[in-house]
Amino acid sequence: MTAQREGTAPVGGPGPEGGPGRPTAVGRADSPLSRFPTRPRSPRRPRALAAGAVLLVSLFAVVLLSSSIGQFRTSPGDVLGSLGRVLFHGADTASTRVDATLWSIRFPRTALALLVGAALAVAGTVMQGVFANPLAEPSIIGVSSGASVGACLVIVLGLSASAPWLLPAGAFLGALLVTALVWALARAGGRAVVLTLVLTGIAINAVAGAATSFLVFLGDTGSREQIVFWQMGTLSNASWGGAGVMAAILLAGLAACLGLRGRLDVLALGDRSAAASGVDVERLRVVAILVVCLMTGTAVAFSGVISFVGLIVPHTLRLVVGPSHRYLVPLSALGGALLLGLADIAARTVIPFGDLPVGIFTALVGGPLFLVLLRRTLRRSGGTA
Secondary structure, three states, rough: OOOOOOOOOOOOOOOOHOOOOOOOOOOOOOHHHOOOOOOOOOOOOHHHHHHHHHHHHHHHHHHHHOOOHHHOOOOOHHHHHHHHHHHOOOOOOOOOOOHHHHHHHHHHHHHHHHHHHHHHHHHHHHHHOOOOOOOOOOOHHHHHHHHHHHHHHHHHHHHEEEEEOOOHHHHHHHHHHHHHHHHHHHHEEEEOOHHHHHHHHHHHHHHHHHHHHHHHOOOOOOHHHHHHHOOOOOOOOOOOHHHHHHHHHHHEEEEHHHHOOOOOOOHHHHHHHHHHHHHHHOOOOHHHHHHHHHHHHHHHHOOOOOHHHHHHHHHHHHHHHHHOHHHHHHHHHHHHHHHHHHHHHHHHHHHOOOOOHHHHHHHHHHHHHHHHHHHHHHOOOOOOO
């Protein structure tokens, strides 16, 4: 029998009369392997791109609308004109009444709303990945309640009037200390498991709530009003300085979350499976929770306690683009910015010449939507989740 030349026979082809197939080299043009790309595209990618485009267009419209609304009437054309004069022609931000209003009041508030919403949504996405539960959010480990205690302490002591930066500083330090306390108490045998973290967070949240109530009791009438308004979420004290700090924290946190995206996907398989895949589960949780604490604590420090953004946005987007954090993290940033931007518009327009707490509207939207998502989850799991 004559030897065949290498790579001339079809792959897997049957021999004569049903005999064994003849070997061949891989890589011929008619090989079945050549019909498939080496890196197939994810079926979720077109959906993610479409969702990102919709969110970006909607976000641009919200920015124009939010900057146009206020006691001093302006139009979207005035907003675009002011942006062109200042950014491209170097005009003074106080050269006209329109420019002064936009650049000193409305633009900082709109920017802070978008940044805070993005930070809360990304933090919620990471928390849901860390706990492998789509109903988790940052407050589950005491970040928000710790920030409340820190901010209330600053208000009751009267420090916020003399140094306004002490309020966000106190809120951030409170969030950091309470999160560290939850993590320290939840550790057993050198590691912290999900159930222990959740139960410890519930207990510490209750203690922090009691501490906040005690501080409200100690404060005077002015302090109590400030605490109540701050706990419902407010953007009335927005400034370029606060927006700048929030932007830096958001960019750093977003970069860290994108770096963790692959390991968070593996963590969804369970701690044992993730460890078997080479993921250091304990280290991953520590880094992820620190990033969440940084973003949520800073957001709460500048805007007060705003609920449901970190819960609703990632859960809703997961229904659209799937569970991959490659898409969830950036899309959650856009979705959170859009949601809080819309809530801020509602806060300034529902009552004429009024400025309602923005947390009211996120709760009004998030509460019913959370119930819908919860019922959907229960139906899928047979009523056991």
